[in-house]
Amino acid sequence: EAQVTQNPRYLITVTGKKLTVTCSQNMNHEYMSWYRQDPGLGLRQIYYSMNVEVTDKGDVPEGYKVSRKEKRNFPLILESPSPNQTSLYFCASSFFPNEQFFGPGTRLTVL
């Protein structure tokens, strides 16, 4: 089944404790991206990647890192999480610039 997977789906952590949210797709898409969704602010792009080893900032990159060492994986790294990073996170992939396929989401709470 063609899909985008994210892990973990739910995470509660404390300020400053490094974490990684994984994203993987099995559709051989070259374009991948991360979004966060917040009430009243909608979905905003954090980072995107046009292909392996090619990444760029979206609208809200501060406090996040990404890497794209393999085509199928695009992990989101929070090196020192803070409470304002509490949010619902989505990973998406596509053949550029076509239909975007979204993962199920990761609900992150930073205490």
Next chain:
Amino acid sequence: KQEVTQIPAALSVPEGENLVLNCSFTDSAIYNLQWFRQDPGKGLTSLLLIQSSQREQTSGRLNASLDKSSGRSTLYIAASQPGDSATYLCAVFNTGANSKLTFGKGITLSVRP
């Protein structure tokens, strides 16, 4: 900077009504426009994708149109059902240096039995 607007933020209709959801965007330099559905606490499900060269797309009871020159898209839902209750988001894929999706904030639809 691209801005995508969806008005109203919420809509309540009785079952069986045909309805139109609106989406407007400020920059016509787009590859495409995509409509999504999101159920509470869930992910985004793609409904329809319209390429910038197209005028409309249809899938079942859904029809989406695109007028790129005026910066507008509409999602038409025929014979609405309670199961259509969800938040509907539109997003445009911008061309240019920062190739990304810009989302509207969505319209929360409630279809009353």
